[in-house]
Amino acid sequence: MRETLCDFPTPVEPGQQYALSSPLRVKVGDEALRDKIFYEFTPLTSAAPADGPGTPLTLVPRGVMPSYGNIDPYFTTYVNSVNHADFAVTGDTVTGRRGSYATLHATVIDRGPAVVEDLLDDDAFLPVLVKLPPGTKATKIPDNCQPPPTDDGSDPGPRMGRSSYQCYFGDPAPGDRHVLSFTVAIGPRTPAVSTGKVRTLEVMKGLDPDASNDSAALTLRLAQGGSAAGASGSVSGGPSAGSGPLADTGFGGGWIAWAAGALLLPGGMALALSRRSRGGN
Known part of the structure; x- marks a missing residue:
């Protein structure tokens, strides 16, 4: 598993929607073909992760959540890489x-x-x-x-x-x-x-x-x-x-994606990115 955790120590309001202040970027590896990025939003209950070298991410309010909005805390993005x-x-x-x-x-x-x-x-x-x-x-x-x-x-x-x-x-x-x-x-x-x-x-x-x-x-x-x-x-x-024994004669005659994943965790929330490789390692 490969994960990226992002902690946002910003209060979030019920019924409101938020976006990242800048796009989340991932590096495409040599083995990539059909990938998945998973996002999960959850309150952060453990210690906040240490800051990385990149530009800090913040949450930007985007107005009221539409009535038909996705209330599932899990999201998936599919990435098709040009590869062979x-x-x-x-x-x-x-x-x-x-x-x-x-x-x-x-x-x-x-x-x-x-x-x-x-x-x-x-x-x-x-x-x-x-x-x-x-x-x-x-x-x-x-x-x-x-x-x-x-x-x-x-x-x-x-x-x-x-x-x-x-x-x-x-x-x-x-x-x-x-x-x-x-x-x-x-x-x-x-x-x-x-x-x-x-x-x-x-x-x-x-x-x-x-x-x-x-x-x-x-x-x-x-x-x-x-x-x-x-x-x-x-x-x-x-x-x-x-x-086994010879039968009467007769002429008769899977695939793994890497999965990439990401978790966004709201409230004191964190985001995690993970990639699932073959065999679940």
Whole structure:
């Protein structure tokens, strides 16, 4: 939390309205995107804060409060900052043989600088679409991946045995790195070189200006003989995975704002400005 307290040792009259003697200014950080400034007015019951280096603020009378005026002591100002967030993905190439298994790893990196958060419910998700190489079906998938939703909203069916998945990363923040690991069964008709794809889906129109790193290939090459080899370029530390029996084949396939806040406290009143960052820190 970041707060600014302003103490106004000036009596305030019931039914009257007041304004600040000069505009409240806030600095927009590099991670800003969708922000909120909260104001709260309340009698000051503790010691007054020490004076800061800025020009002193005072309360200026603005006449009688209109009958339709807001009597709630809380106010919110929304600030949309011009910013972007670069979500980059990398793929993988593995070697295996028909009738065996292989594991593919896809990496998703949030390069920022903007922090994406939903102003309404604090939940933001970065969706990623994974299409496995043709001729393969999933036997083990990350917990945060599901078959893509159906057009009519019905249950998409079993999670395993699919060739395509949609994965979600909650509260994406600059510097986050996620690894998606998929173990696949290699079918009898898998081509010698079979290529799928991983790509990020649009979180917000115009948010990611660099489309060149939004997708990457997931490639399976058949071995000339012997057992399937391990995945090349594999990365440890990925999300846990679920497993289960193969289902019938089928092709199916958040966001954080920083919140800024401010509290104005009347009577011997104070104003506080706070910014709520990811995770409520």
